[in-house]
Amino acid sequence: ETGVTQTPRHLVMGMTNKKSLKCEQHLGHNAMYWYKQSAKKPLELMFVYSLEERVENNSVPSRFSPECPNSSHLFLHLHTLQPEDSALYLCASSQDTGTYEQYFGPGTRLTVT
């Protein structure tokens, strides 16, 4: 395994629910990322954190709210989602935001009903 874990692995939620996705990396990395993976589309970068500071917000709707309490943990808080938000949400980490490769978690399969 890559050293990046995500919970839950599967999540079904209604449009009025509030839920959170959790990511933890055990690699001692300083940068963490959230991606959205939809079928037949390129991975979409959502957020980038470096040393717990958000350094990129890729025009993501406010119904997605990230949180990085320390360099090992990253959360994605979800509220009032839409069915089109159903996708695989991937967390990744890298040593820093230079040219280092990113290590991905297994993802959370989110279904919004």
Place this chain on the structure above:
Amino acid sequence: AQSVAQPEDQVNVAEGNPLTVKCTYSVSGNPYLFWYVQYPNRGLQFLLKYITGDNLVKGSYGFEAEFNKSQTSFHLKKPSALVSDSALYFCAVRPPGGATNKLIFGTGTLLAVQP
């Protein structure tokens, strides 16, 4: 606009034969290039990267990729395919400069290796 193209949705190859998964990019300057593989129900795994130097890069599981600046390509290759290589392969580009490690991904190519 900056982009990555993987022109083949699927590549089929017989076990033991060489394989190529194509990638071209449209990025100004000298980009950094990556290949990742995704097995079912798993996250992406890093295979190899090109930053600078020798155009032929060797990576995990016997894969290699060749950077061709004039053709703006970074094709993934393996001399002899295994059934276990069957997976979804993503090419990614990091444009030069910028404060974040922002990767631009292709749409992926499904590699199917038949026994």
